[in-house]
Amino acid sequence: MPNYDYKCLKCNTRFEAFQSIKDAPLTVCPNCNGELKRIIGAGAGIIFNGSGFYQTDYKNKSSVNTKEHANSQDNKEKISA
8 A cells, every 4th residue: 555645735734644546535634624635756766786686586597598509509500601
């Protein structure tokens, strides 16, 4: 469930509300009963920690070996032709 940022148009109070995506937006300020506006936040960004993110998480070694083997076979065919 995401956090939503709200700002009161009357008293300028800002706060976050932890709501389900299916919940209706809040409309009344808890401080002054003024009108609320939902603010679009930046959200949390993706953080890549460590070295070799691509190599260790997605790339498997067998595909590299297969490509190298295919390239060496192509080179042998070109030399023999």
